[in-house]
Amino acid sequence: GQANIGVIGLAVMGSNLARNLASRAGNTVAVYNRTSARTEELIKEHGDAGFIASEDIDGFVASLSKPRTAIIMVQAGKGTDAVISQLAEKFEEGDIIVDGGNANFHDTIRREHDLREKGLNFVGTGISGGEEGALKGPSIMPGGSKEAWETLGPILKSIAAVAEGEPCVTHIGTDGAGHFVKMVHNGIEYADMQLIAESYDLLRRVGGLSVEDLVKVFQEWNGGDLESYLIEITVEVLKQRDADSGKPLVDVIRDEAGSKGTGVWTVQNAVGLGIPVSGIGEAVFARAVSSKPSQRAAVQQAFPDRPDIAEVPDGFEDDVRAALYASKVVAYAQGFDLIIAGAKEYGWDINLGNVAKIWRGGCIIRAQFLNRIVEAYDKNPELESLLVDPYFANAVQEGEAAWRRIVGIAAASGIPAPGFSSALSYFDSLASERLPASLIQGQRDFFGAHTYQRIDKDGTFHTLWSDDDRREVDQEPST
Numbered sequence: 067g068q069a070n071i072g073v074i075g076l077a078v079m080g081s082n083l084a085r086n087l088a089s090r091a092g093n094t095v096a097v098y099n100r101t102s103a104r105t106e107e108l109i110k111e112h113g114d115a116g117f118i119a120s121e122d123i124d125g126f127v128a129s130l131s132k133p134r135t136a137i138i139m140v141q142a143g144k145g146t147d148a149v150i151s152q153l154a155e156k157f158e159e160g161d162i163i164v165d166g167g168n169a170n171f172h173d174t175i176r177r178e179h180d181l182r183e184k185g186l187n188f189v190g191t192g193i194s195g196g197e198e199g200a201l202k203g204p205s206i207m208p209g210g211s212k213e214a215w216e217t218l219g220p221i222l223k224s225i226a227a228v229a230e231g232e233p234c235v236t237h238i239g240t241d242g243a244g245h246f247v248k249m250v251h252n253g254i255e256y257a258d259m260q261l262i263a264e265s266y267d268l269l270r271r272v273g274g275l276s277v278e279d280l281v282k283v284f285q286e287w288n289g290g291d292l293e294s295y296l297i298e299i300t301v302e303v304l305k306q307r308d309a310d311s312g313k314p315l316v317d318v319i320r321d322e323a324g325s326k327g328t329g330v331w332t333v334q335n336a337v338g339l340g341i342p343v344s345g346i347g348e349a350v351f352a353r354a355v356s357s358k359p360s361q362r363a364a365v366q367q368a369f370p371d372r373p374d375i376a377e378v379p380d381g382f383e384d385d386v387r388a389a390l391y392a393s394k395v396v397a398y399a400q401g402f403d404l405i406i407a408g409a410k411e412y413g414w415d416i417n418l419g420n421v422a423k424i425w426r427g428g429c430i431i432r433a434q435f436l437n438r439i440v441e442a443y444d445k446n447p448e449l450e451s452l453l454v455d456p457y458f459a460n461a462v463q464e465g466e467a468a469w470r471r472i473v474g475i476a477a478a479s480g481i482p483a484p485g486f487s488s489a490l491s492y493f494d495s496l497a498s499e500r501l502p503a504s505l506i507q508g509q510r511d512f513f514g515a516h517t518y519q520r521i522d523k524d525g526t527f528h529t530l531w532s533d534d535d536r537r538e539v540d541q542e543p544s545t
């Protein structure tokens with residue numbers, strides 16, 4: 067075999083990744099696709115330089131030098147399992163199977179375990195950046211063993227995006243760690259998009275800005291500490307005119323947001339791990355609410371009178387910007403908390419600063435902001451929350467009053483701002499000295515004898531709550 071790397075699955079992601087690999091010095095890329103027309107198309111359109119094309123899996127395997135290393139880029143789920151078992155039959159001890167699809171990390175853990183028993187390396191790898199990223203340089207989040215990383219690392223470094231002079235790839239942790247971190251990345255992406263959308267809505271409906279004005283506002287924001295790919299594409303989306311009507315395209319697009327499910331995975335796993343990712347959750351729910359047209363119509367009919375739009379205070383645009391920034395800090399703080407909890411649950415040693423580093427380029431959430439997160443974890447890898455890092459604490463403090471004004475104005479005006487308001491509630495929950503959780507503990511003890519703890523004594527207590535017997539009968543249950 068002469069190819070140092072192979073790609074199986076040559077739909078848009080796979081063929082772009084293969085082209086990216088072939089364009090970098092030192093790589094020869096074996097390519098194979100179930101339907102050979104796709105392989106032929108790739109070679110026809112982009113030439114055979116750097117490629118070794120095969121019509122069947124045997125030819126593909128034979129064209130790879132040892133240790134054989136193949137990246138699977140097929141439909142997640144059953145397609146991936148089918149290709150893995152085909153490869154596992156032909157591959158030999160020490161060879162490396164990489165899944166670059168959007169796999170559920172639970173599947174990745176299972177696959178890695180099964181293949182390890184056969185002496186094969188399996189590396190579940192998150193790849194972010196969409197089609198363009200795959201071609202020009204994505205952010206890459208590989209899991210799997212350290213040994214596999216030794217072979218795979220240099221190959222992935224050759225194709226990854228570069229940010230601040232460093233390739234956007236790092237060994238995240240063993241087995242499913244890479245796909246877990248990719249999942250959280252996508253969750254944060256949902257939250258980030260929702261917050262930008264809320265900013266847009268408030269500026270437009272409360273601030274009275276035109277779409278043209280909004281283009282300027284987002285352009286300006288993109289020149290400051292909100293500089294990011296998502297703000298940049300927001301500008302492009304808002305600039306776009308509908309060819310038929312000449313209207314802004316955003317006014318022609320149906321306001322029903324779709325999703326492919328990785329945001330839902332993030333929330334499901336966060337709930338299971340007890341991590342409040344309310345920013346991501348609200349973003350997932352907001353898309354769900356938007357996609358219920360008949361329910362929306364029914365409620366609109368039942369409530370025809372909407373509140374008047376509140377008066378716009380001076381500096382409204384800056385207030386929205388501050389609310390966006392503070393809410394974004396919360397979304398990232400929650401996302402990193404989830405990574406910490408996942409690492410603990412699944413036994414991964416994840417360097418949070420390195421995660422922030424590889425998200426600075428290539429991926430959808432790439433942003434200036436991530437440099438501040440890198441610095442935060444450099445200074446203190448054991449941060450209790452991103453919110454308490456001095457830089458972010460200061461930024462939140464500076465924006466706090468504006469954040470509160472915006473949430474208030476949104477509520478008074480009847481404009482939904484679930485991202486902004488839930489982020490503020492989360493912040494206020496952590497920042498409050500006492501929470502009404504004491505009342506909830508009382509209720510739980512009342513109806514279920516679930517017991518509670520006291521602020522003044524150690525131990526576990528239960529009260530006899532009945533009307534006729536309201537004595538303080540705290541007792542220590544045997545548990």
Ligand code: NBP
Binds near residue numbers: 168
């Ligand atoms: P698709 O997800 O549309 O999958 C199409 C590919 O899967 C084709 O090569 C197809 O082969 C192959 N395939 C299927 Br379907 N079933 C198969 C089977 N049983 N055996 C062998 N091959 C099979 O491709 P994509 O959009 O390029 O995405 C590839 C992966 O990358 C997915 O996991 C996706 O979630 C992930 N991803 C996509 C993006 C993005 O922006 N699109 C971003 C990041 C990650 P055929 O040609 O013979 O039908």
